[in-house]
Amino acid sequence: MDIISAIVAINPDAKVSVNAEDYDQITWHDGTAVISKADIVAKQAELKKAYDDAEYQRKRKAEYPSIEDQLDDIYHNGISGWSATIKKTKDKHPKA
Amino acid sequence: MSIIKVNEIQNVAGTQNKGVLQVVSTCKTSQFTTTSTSYVDITGLNVAITPRSTSSKVLVVVGVGCMGNSASGYQTFVVLERAISGGATTEIAKSTDAASIASSAMWLDNNTYSTGAASINFLDSPNTTSAITYTLQCKGGGNTAAINRRGDTADDGTVSTITVMEIQG
Numbered sequence: 679m680d681i682i683s684a685i686v687a688i689n690p691d692a693k694v695s696v697n698a699e700d701y702d703q704i705t706w707h708d709g710t711a712v713i714s715k716a717d718i719v720a721k722q723a724e725l726k727k728a729y730d731d732a733e734y735q736r737k738r739k740a741e742y743p744s745i746e747d748q749l750d751d752i753y754h755n756g757i758s759g760w761s762a763t764i765k766k767t768k769d770k771h772p773k774a
Numbered sequence: 775m776s777i778i779k780v781n782e783i784q785n786v787a788g789t790q791n792k793g794v795l796q797v798v799s800t801c802k803t804s805q806f807t808t809t810s811t812s813y814v815d816i817t818g819l820n821v822a823i824t825p826r827s828t829s830s831k832v833l834v835v836v837g838v839g840c841m842g843n844s845a846s847g848y849q850t851f852v853v854l855e856r857a858i859s860g861g862a863t864t865e866i867a868k869s870t871d872a873a874s875i876a877s878s879a880m881w882l883d884n885n886t887y888s889t890g891a892a893s894i895n896f897l898d899s900p901n902t903t904s905a906i907t908y909t910l911q912c913k914g915g916g917n918t919a920a921i922n923r924r925g926d927t928a929d930d931g932t933v934s935t936i937t938v939m940e941i942q943g
Contacts, residue, residue, distance in 0.1 A: 680927070686917075686918065693810050694808065694810070695807065695808035695809075695817070696807045696808070697805075697818070698804035703817065707808075
């Protein structure tokens with residue numbers, strides 16, 4: 679997770695620039711209050727954990743049929759048929 | 775070894791030959807991100823040159839490998855600036871239209887991994903023999919503007935260059 683994403687997660691209104699992904703090359707603009715390196719590092723770890731924890735969601739999303747195909751599935755096979763199709767992907771990528 | 779020094783070389787018709795007198799270039803290999811909606815310097819993407827004559831022109835060639843934005847529907851803008859003798863900066867390479875806001879820009883459609891590249895070729899007439907610094911600045915239309923990388927991740931970086939050539943006037 680990059681530095682500026684962590685800064686914006688802490689302060690959504692922050693006006694800031696980051697060069698070379700370097701904690702020592704952060705420029706705060708327009709009177710934005712400085713956020714300590716420790717707080718930025720902690721937020722980066724938090725964001726990375728949330729990202730990693732959601733990996734199963736990204737894998738499921740990539741494999742689910744398109745909305746059009748799902749509607750077609752419901753039309754031809756009913757809700758139970760559609761549910762069986764979706765379950766295959768959910769079982770393949772269980773929630774962590 | 776011999777050294778030949780002349781002020782001017784002319785062709786047989788008595789016309790002065792034009793040529794490139796000097797070339798200076800900077801390559802930025804690191805990434806840059808900003809949430810600023812006002813132009814800020816892209817760290818390290820600048821170059822200085824001192825023309826030998828007030829009649830010289832300076833050809834500025836800029837190539838930004840890629841620029842992106844962290845959110846769909848937002849923009850990233852870049853503008854070329856010139857400062858003489860470390861003085862006030864002047865935005866150059868912009869149109870005279872009232873809506874002109876940048877030298878180059880990219881509009882992110884609906885994928886945060888989309889990027890655009892900026893290419894600027896501008897022939898400047900600085901009319902000075904003082905040191906000139908050309909700097910590329912950027913800003914976002916919102917969210918996070920990114921230079922030398924995608925908007926959604928620090929992965930997949932590129933490089934950007936700014937090259938200036940003094941052309942004999």
